[in-house]
Amino acid sequence: MSIIEEKKGVSNVKVVTANEAVALAVKCAKVDVVGAYPISPQTSIMEYLTKYIETENLSMEIVRVESEHSAMAVAMGAASVGARAFTATASQGLLYMAEMVYWVGGSRLPVVMAITSRAMGAPWILGNEHTDVLLPREWGWMVLFPEHNQEVFDTIIQAYRIADKTLIPVVVGLDGFILSHTTMPISIPDQSVIDSFIPKDVPKPYALNTSNPFTHGNAVHSNVYLEFRYDIFRTIEESEDLVDQVDKEWEKLTGRSYGGVIEEYLLDDAEVAIVVIGASSGDAKQAAKNVREKYGIKAGVIRLRSIRPFPVKRLSQIASKLKAIGVFDRNMSPGLGGMIATEVKFALYDLKDKPIVQSYIGGLGGKDVRIVDFEKIFTELKEIVDGRIGVQRVRWVGLDLAAVDSYFEEV
Amino acid sequence: MIEIKFLGRGGQGAVTAANLIVQASFKEGKFGLAYPSFGAERRGAILNAYARIDQIPINVHQQIYEPDVVVVLDKKILQMTNIVEGLKPGGSVIINTNRIPEDLNFDGKLFIVDATRICLDLNLVISGWPVVNTAILGALSKATNIVNINTLVKTIEENWKGEIGKKNSQACLRAYEETYEVVLKNLVRG
Numbered sequence: 001m002s003i004i005e006e007k008k009g010v011s012n013v014k015v016v017t018a019n020e021a022v023a024l025a026v027k028c029a030k031v032d033v034v035g036a037y038p039i040s041p042q043t044s045i046m047e048y049l050t051k052y053i054e055t056e057n058l059s060m061e062i063v064r065v066e067s068e069h070s071a072m073a074v075a076m077g078a079a080s081v082g083a084r085a086f087t088a089t090a091s092q093g094l095l096y097m098a099e100m101v102y103w104v105g106g107s108r109l110p111v112v113m114a115i116t117s118r119a120m121g122a123p124w125i126l127g128n129e130h131t132d133v134l135l136p137r138e139w140g141w142m143v144l145f146p147e148h149n150q151e152v153f154d155t156i157i158q159a160y161r162i163a164d165k166t167l168i169p170v171v172v173g174l175d176g177f178i179l180s181h182t183t184m185p186i187s188i189p190d191q192s193v194i195d196s197f198i199p200k201d202v203p204k205p206y207a208l209n210t211s212n213p214f215t216h217g218n219a220v221h222s223n224v225y226l227e228f229r230y231d232i233f234r235t236i237e238e239s240e241d242l243v244d245q246v247d248k249e250w251e252k253l254t255g256r257s258y259g260g261v262i263e264e265y266l267l268d269d270a271e272v273a274i275v276v277i278g279a280s281s282g283d284a285k286q287a288a289k290n291v292r293e294k295y296g297i298k299a300g301v302i303r304l305r306s307i308r309p310f311p312v313k314r315l316s317q318i319a320s321k322l323k324a325i326g327v328f329d330r331n332m333s334p335g336l337g338g339m340i341a342t343e344v345k346f347a348l349y350d351l352k353d354k355p356i357v358q359s360y361i362g363g364l365g366g367k368d369v370r371i372v373d374f375e376k377i378f379t380e381l382k383e384i385v386d387g388r389i390g391v392q393r394v395r396w397v398g399l400d401l402a403a404v405d406s407y408f409e410e411v
Numbered sequence: 412m413i414e415i416k417f418l419g420r421g422g423q424g425a426v427t428a429a430n431l432i433v434q435a436s437f438k439e440g441k442f443g444l445a446y447p448s449f450g451a452e453r454r455g456a457i458l459n460a461y462a463r464i465d466q467i468p469i470n471v472h473q474q475i476y477e478p479d480v481v482v483v484l485d486k487k488i489l490q491m492t493n494i495v496e497g498l499k500p501g502g503s504v505i506i507n508t509n510r511i512p513e514d515l516n517f518d519g520k521l522f523i524v525d526a527t528r529i530c531l532d533l534n535l536v537i538s539g540w541p542v543v544n545t546a547i548l549g550a551l552s553k554a555t556n557i558v559n560i561n562t563l564v565k566t567i568e569e570n571w572k573g574e575i576g577k578k579n580s581q582a583c584l585r586a587y588e589e590t591y592e593v594v595l596k597n598l599v600r601g
Contacts, residue, residue: 015434015443148470178472182446183430185437185468282470370473 012188018149018179021186022088022114022172023048025156027058028194029112032083034062035074039093040126041176042116046088068093072100072113079109080216082207084160084200086111090176091118094132098139105140105232107216108206110163110170112156113141117278117330118176119365126177127366130277131331133173134307134339140232142166142239143307145173145277149184151258155305158246160198165242166235167206175279177366182279193253240309247305261311263303266292267318270300272381275327275344277304280369284328287374299378304340312347319348324356324381328374328397330363337361337394356384362397373397412465413557414475417547418494419484422454422537424544428482429460431548435558435566436464444469454540457491464557480555483507484526484543495519505550507543511593522554524590526582533578533585545579549586560587 016024022045026034036046052058063074068089075085089097094115104111115136119129130145137143142162146155152174159170174180208216220228244260251257265285267273276284281303288299302318302325304311319325329338336342341359348354360377363369377397383389415432419425426447433443441464448459461475477497486508488494495504495517502519506512507526515521530541545567552560563583568576 013437015430015437175472178446182444182472183433184444185433185442279472283473286471368474370476371471 012190013185014188015183015185016149017044017181017183018152018174019044019116019181020048021149021153022156022174023052024186024188025153026086027052027056027060028188028191029086029157029160029198030084030195030200031060031086033074033078033085034060035071035078035085035087036062036064037066037068037071037089037093039068039090041118041180042088042090042093042114044180045114045116068097069100072097072104072111075111075113076100076104076107076109079104079111080107080206080208082204085109086113088114088116090116091120091132094135095120098135101136101141102139103217104169105136106228108167108232110160110167112159112163112170112172114156115171115173116176116180117173125365128176128178129330129364129366130173130175131339133171134331136171137308137310140168142168142170142236142243142309143173144170144243144305145307146258146305147263147279147281147303149179149182150186150256152179153186153188154250154254154256154258157194157198158243158250161246162239162242164198164202166239168232168235168239173278179279187254187256189254197250197253236309238309240306240311240313243306243309243311244314258305259303260314261304261306261309262314262318263301263305264318265301265303267300267302267321269298270321271298271323272378272385273300273302273318273322273325274374274377274381275302275304275325275340277307277340278330280328280330280363280374283369283371284374287371287378290371291375291378294375295379295382297378297382299381307340307343310343310347315344315347316351319355320351320353322355323385324358326358326360326377326381328360328362328369328377330361330369332361332364341394356381356391358384358391359394360397361394362399367398369397412463412469413480413555414478415462415464415480415482415551415557416475416478417460417462417482417484418488418492419458419460419544420454420488421456421458422540422542423484424542425458425460425482425484428484428544428548429462431544431563431566431570432462432464432551432558434570435548435562438562438566439558441466442468444471446472448474457488478502480505480551480557482547482551484547486510486512489515503554505547505554505590507547507550516595520554521593521595522550522590523593524550524586526550526586529582529585529589533582535578535582543582546582546586549583549588550590552583553587553590554592560584 327341429445526546
């Protein structure tokens, strides 16, 4: 059921920010314990949760701590005894938390964490950028990245299902400010639907229990560490199908699905496509429509919903039909390219009929990314396909080169 | 799709105004999206908030560069920035002011309302600041009819219960009554 249909009969539609959508999903997931420490643009998630506890008599426990490091330690402790755990952070907060994030990944505890993306200092900055959300993809976590407020709600619920099944913790990333602080209508399913989708009485072989004592994460020898890491690798690699399947099962219950690991937009006859994640995907889709109408460019959008598992299988199927892909990264791997472009190239290298892949970087630190920026990417991709311009290691979006020169002349 | 740009100062409630217009539109079966422009928000600083309204769900997140409507919550902003920058030809500008701005010239309609006076009369003042957001929404409804005044009043009273909700809906209604169009002199159509 879409929001439009739902509006006719059912009243549980709310107009909320994406941060409130996260908090509502955490409430509906009946999370037991939340480790809470404030940082923009995440803070209002915790504010909404405390409001629900205060006004709705929830049994959820929010533990206010002195740092993000401890916020994740709280989530880890709770998950270790089989409680459903959540936390949220961003930017510098994630960096400070990092040690415990890695530890939870290694411990195979089904924690879910929201990261409202934000660039990192220095210099001091509040604006949106995806580098922080992408970091835990190397830390033994799955990383999902929804596009809009409804999908944020739905993905938090899906994340608990995936985490409980795989014993891999899940990050749900959402664009700081341009989603976290944006108000949109969302539909909230009946509590019974959510309860049946993510039951709490699932097997928890890892749950610590004083009547049958054992420990987590103790010292091991190097003869088993590699095997532990291999199992994390294998589990995440194999969960590409699981992410698809969970999204399909959610559709059966709610009528909403997002393509699993990848949302495909106007790709049936496409020659060129942009790979993009998060909120700007909507602008990229509008640009694809525009360049089809204006210039007849057969343009489409590949929206990655899942960064870990990286959708190698599905991306390969899609890419083999395309002539060129532009990967728009709102992050960077200094001196190399966009982080996702790097992974797209790795995923497609062995493909027989592989498309040209052009890395684009823009929007760092919250610089606005416009529909016309995506239109320009599409026209450039077409020019690359036609042999009129070449591929560069990186093409920059919205970069003011004159400003770069003037700053460094002053220095 | 209608795009609305609110220009205000931190503390005047521009962000809340953008949110309320989306909530109210949704009640009328339309879809919307509202968001603030970002920085280290602080009281008194100039800030923008945006709202988009359409018959279908909206999923475009770029900032608004060519608004259909510009709403100015503080007359001093007229001296600080070009408020009609990017305004679509024939678009509407709504200004909270007690004086007709003399030197404004653009292709579109100008509406004014003394929302500050209305808020002072109703004692809608927080920490010394008249909070003009609900009043200016009444003006927006009168000027553009993007959303019906009754829907706005209902939305406001759902967001704030009791006396404070009543005061805000009164401000909205009074602004609706007192908003009027000013005929632009020396208009050069583009």
